[in-house]
Amino acid sequence: MTNSKVRTRFAPSPTGSLHVGSLRTALYAYALAKHEKGDFLLRIEDTDQKREVEGAREELEKILNLFGITWDEQYVQSERAKEGWYKKAADKLVTEGHAFYCQCEAKNAKVEGFSTVLRDPCRDKKLTKGAIKLRVPDNETVSYHDFVFRKEVTWKTDVVADTTLLKSDGLLPTYHLAVVVDDTDMKISHVLRGHDWLPSTPIHLLVYKYLGFDLPQIGHLTDILDPEGGKLSKRKGSTTCEGLLKEGYLLEAIRNFVLLLGWAPKDNREVYTTIEEIVESFSLEGLQKSNPKYNPDKLTWFNQQYIGKLSDEELTTRIVDFYNNKYPREVVEKLAPLVKSRLWKLTDFESIAGYIFEEKNPIKLTDNYDNHVTKAIASLEQLETWTVENLNTSLMKVVTDNGYKTGDFFMDLRGAIAGSKVTPPMNDTLVIMGRDETIKRLKKAL
Numbered sequence: 001m002t003n004s005k006v007r008t009r010f011a012p013s014p015t016g017s018l019h020v021g022s023l024r025t026a027l028y029a030y031a032l033a034k035h036e037k038g039d040f041l042l043r044i045e046d047t048d049q050k051r052e053v054e055g056a057r058e059e060l061e062k063i064l065n066l067f068g069i070t071w072d073e074q075y076v077q078s079e080r081a082k083e084g085w086y087k088k089a090a091d092k093l094v095t096e097g098h099a100f101y102c103q104c105e106a107k108n109a110k111v112e113g114f115s116t117v118l119r120d121p122c123r124d125k126k127l128t129k130g131a132i133k134l135r136v137p138d139n140e141t142v143s144y145h146d147f148v149f150r151k152e153v154t155w156k157t158d159v160v161a162d163t164t165l166l167k168s169d170g171l172l173p174t175y176h177l178a179v180v181v182d183d184t185d186m187k188i189s190h191v192l193r194g195h196d197w198l199p200s201t202p203i204h205l206l207v208y209k210y211l212g213f214d215l216p217q218i219g220h221l222t223d224i225l226d227p228e229g230g231k232l233s234k235r236k237g238s239t240t241c242e243g244l245l246k247e248g249y250l251l252e253a254i255r256n257f258v259l260l261l262g263w264a265p266k267d268n269r270e271v272y273t274t275i276e277e278i279v280e281s282f283s284l285e286g287l288q289k290s291n292p293k294y295n296p297d298k299l300t301w302f303n304q305q306y307i308g309k310l311s312d313e314e315l316t317t318r319i320v321d322f323y324n325n326k327y328p329r330e331v332v333e334k335l336a337p338l339v340k341s342r343l344w345k346l347t348d349f350e351s352i353a354g355y356i357f358e359e360k361n362p363i364k365l366t367d368n369y370d371n372h373v374t375k376a377i378a379s380l381e382q383l384e385t386w387t388v389e390n391l392n393t394s395l396m397k398v399v400t401d402n403g404y405k406t407g408d409f410f411m412d413l414r415g416a417i418a419g420s421k422v423t424p425p426m427n428d429t430l431v432i433m434g435r436d437e438t439i440k441r442l443k444k445a446l
Helices: 020-035 056-066 077-082 085-095 175-185 195-211 241-246 251-259 275-281 296-309 312-322 329-342 348-356 369-381 388-402 406-417 426-433 435-445
Strands: 007-010 039-044 073-076 099-102 131-134 141-146 151-156 164-166 190-194 217-221
Touching: 007 020, 007 190, 020 039, 020 190, 020 217, 020 241, 020 251, 020 275, 039 056, 056 241, 073 077, 077 085, 077 175, 085 099, 085 131, 085 164, 085 175, 085 195, 131 195, 141 195, 141 217, 151 195, 164 175, 175 195, 190 195, 195 217, 241 251, 251 275, 251 296, 296 329, 312 329, 329 348, 329 426, 348 426, 369 388, 369 406, 369 435, 388 406, 388 426, 406 426, 406 435, 426 435
Parallel strands: 007 039, 039 073, 190 217
Antiparallel strands: 099 131, 131 164, 141 151
16 A cells, blocks of 8 residues: 555445444544644445335434544545445446356345355346446455454455456445445545455455556454354343443443443553543554453443542533433432442442432331431421531431431431431431421431
8 A cells, every 4th residue: 555644434334323333433533633733534435225214314424423423524435425426436337358247146144045046147138228237256365464453354255256346337346346436536545444344355356457557555343242152142131322321321431431342551541531642542452352341330430430539510510411301410419429429330329329309118127217217307497598517417416315316317218218228328318408308308207
């Protein structure tokens, strides 16, 4: 590759939500380009229009921006197809004998299974219209050096099938032609892509060769495995960025977690708070050869680390935004410092502090429940100034005067007011709830 400037790309299809594996590809490509003061491109590969999901492109762009992955240039393949970029390349291949027209009826591989026929029956019919397929030679070898595997990867062409390059409409390319034409035209220096694309690489190598294009540097990233070691599946939990955000994970935690699924820094650093820190540290040497396992517990640990680093004001904003302003900001602001150390995910806020906004069914947690609650009501009704200090003094006097066990007494107050054993500091939350609401709930709890 003669291009001296590092230029990378992320080339998703708008067929659904962004998978964590795709986020990883985008993150690595972005970090590599920016570390080398190069360019990062976003290319929307929308030529398979039957699978395109309405709104997926806009959602994809929104998610990338959210994670700090911004692009210097953007391209859309369907628009480039209308300009004839792919047809011109396909026609050249036909003219020079490296491709042929085919009129075989396309099969549905999912329904009928993948074809085992490597040499297409139309290749020597000299047809003049139809889909255009690559004429794969026999008894040749193709190879390239993979910068992730750090070795030469080789195929015999005898195991490579004649493959469709341009669809029968004469306009839309398949991935195999488009990726070569686009990466060359856009001067991509480094191609990072998923390991699942490796079997198609010999096809691309031949297309590069026949079109006379320089080969970019190519690296296939490892497969992300589920905790049991199998292929990462949506059935094992959220594997899309959108799904994880809805589960209450912070974008910083998701990004940090994904970064380390197949890449390791020289200094074994674990926490990267900003995209700038990732760019500064990133290098191709850190890319791993072994398949990483997707560990949800590690993701949750990262999330707790990031929640703990937020200021009370920022945590308030995250909670209010996460619940779409369901809870008043001024109340969440008071609760933020009380719940911060207890939150693993933003969804925990509702289970930990939801009782403050909505009455829960009381539960009796000790045999002395009725006495505990009755004495607490009597003491609190005498309290004139409603502060944490006064509540502490008043309620501890109830414990001392009646010989109660402190833990049991406050356990029953939690059960009565929150319907739970676990809450933020009880007296702090009673101050937030206010005198009237607290006493009202205690009386109802009896």
